Amino acid sequence: MRISIEDVHFVYPGGVEALRGVSLSIEPGERVAIVGQNGAGKTTLVKHLNGLLRPTRGRVRIGDWDTAQVEVHRLAQRVGYVFQNPDGQLFCRTVAEEVAFGPRNLGYTPEEISQRVAEALALAELEDKAEANPYDLSPSWRKMVALASVIAMDTPIVIFDEPTTGQDVRTIRRIERMIEMLSQRGKTILTITHDIDFCAENFERVVVMGQGRVLLDGPKEMVLGMEAILAQTYVEPPQLTRLGMRLGFEKTVCTSEQFLETLRRRLDHPQSDPRAEG
Numbered sequence: 001m002r003i004s005i006e007d008v009h010f011v012y013p014g015g016v017e018a019l020r021g022v023s024l025s026i027e028p029g030e031r032v033a034i035v036g037q038n039g040a041g042k043t044t045l046v047k048h049l050n051g052l053l054r055p056t057r058g059r060v061r062i063g064d065w066d067t068a069q070v071e072v073h074r075l076a077q078r079v080g081y082v083f084q085n086p087d088g089q090l091f092c093r094t095v096a097e098e099v100a101f102g103p104r105n106l107g108y109t110p111e112e113i114s115q116r117v118a119e120a121l122a123l124a125e126l127e128d129k130a131e132a133n134p135y136d137l138s139p140s141w142r143k144m145v146a147l148a149s150v151i152a153m154d155t156p157i158v159i160f161d162e163p164t165t166g167q168d169v170r171t172i173r174r175i176e177r178m179i180e181m182l183s184q185r186g187k188t189i190l191t192i193t194h195d196i197d198f199c200a201e202n203f204e205r206v207v208v209m210g211q212g213r214v215l216l217d218g219p220k221e222m223v224l225g226m227e228a229i230l231a232q233t234y235v236e237p238p239q240l241t242r243l244g245m246r247l248g249f250e251k252t253v254c255t256s257e258q259f260l261e262t263l264r265r266r267l268d269h270p271q272s273d274p275r276a277e278g
Contacts, residue, residue, distance in 0.1 A: 001062060001157060001188065002025070002063060004024075004060070005025070005058075005059075006061075007059075008055045008058035008059070008060060009056050010053060017212060018041050019044055019055075019212045020212040022041070024217065029188055030188055031179070031202065032190050032191075033191050033193055033199040033202075033205070033220075034046070034190065034191070034206075035193060035196065036233045036235065037233050040212070040233065041209050042192045042209055046159050046161070046192060049067065049075075049079050049157070049190075050081050051071070051072040077106055077153075077155065078155055079155055079159065080102075080153050080157065080158045081159045082161060083161055084161040086142040086146035087135075090146060090149075092134070094131050095126055095129050095132055095137075096117060096130040096131065098134055098148075098149050099120050099121060099126075099152045100117045101149065103152050116154060119151075120148040120149070123151060123178055124144040124147055124178065140167055140168055140170075147160075147163075147178060151178070156186075156188060157189075158188070158189050159189075159190045160179075160189070160190070161191075162194065165195075172198065176201070191203065196224070196235060196238050200224060200241065201255050205220065206220045206223040208223060208229070210233040215233065216230075221253075221254055224237045224238060224241050225237065225245075227242075240253055243259070249266075
């Protein structure tokens with residue numbers, strides 16, 4: 001399901017202009033990370049995708065739906081949104097009830113709801129916590145409950161708002177596995193994140209925003225290698241990208257696999273490296 005954002009402007013009631021002519025096209029199945037400093041317009045932009053905000057000017061389309069013409073509850077069939085703070089998203093007495101709430105409100109049959117809940121609990125590693133009260137769980141597990149509740153809705157588009165904030169390494173690895181599984185199922189996945197290393201390891205396309213505009217948009221190897229422009233938004237390239245630059249790698253590396261492969265080739269064939277000496 002294609003996402004089309006066409007010259008979108010948005011002004012908050014107080015007069016703050018948060019978006020200034022944003023245009024993006026996101027194809028079905030893409031994994032896109034949106035980065036930039038606080039106040040860049042990232043959250044404002046993605047809230048236009050599920051109808052929580054409507055453009056002051058311009059148009060947003062999800063498939064053949066214009067979000068300004070479709071109710072929020074209908075857009076929830078196409079766009080799942082995992083908020084940064086799970087406590088603002090959870091309200092049921094048990095984890096299982098929480099995960100079932102979305103598909104139940106979308107009108108699925110009891111059999112379909114049961115299947116979706118079971119799959120989402122398994123994907124989030126929550127099977128043994130199905131009868132627990134979400135607020136008896138740790139913040140990391142509450143995050144997983146929020147993720148599972150959106151995954152159970154089986155929307156073609158899933159948005160993660162700062163998924164790694166305040167999370168330990170184990171939870172981040174769980175989130176990464178969930179993203180990979182959703183991607184294998186053909187879902188379009190967007191994230192807003194300040195975690196540039198997480199971005200580089202899990203997303204193929206990066207959009208950099210600043211002052212309500214798109215400053216950079218493209219494959220991560222291109223975008224994350226543009227150190228000077230990133231610095232304008234107070235975003236640093238990933239650690240391995242910066243290390244590769246300092247080592248004189250000709251190509252931008254973003255992931256540990258890319259870094260190790262480039263380093264291996266350089267060690268195996270030092271004469272082919274124009275920067276090598278001796």
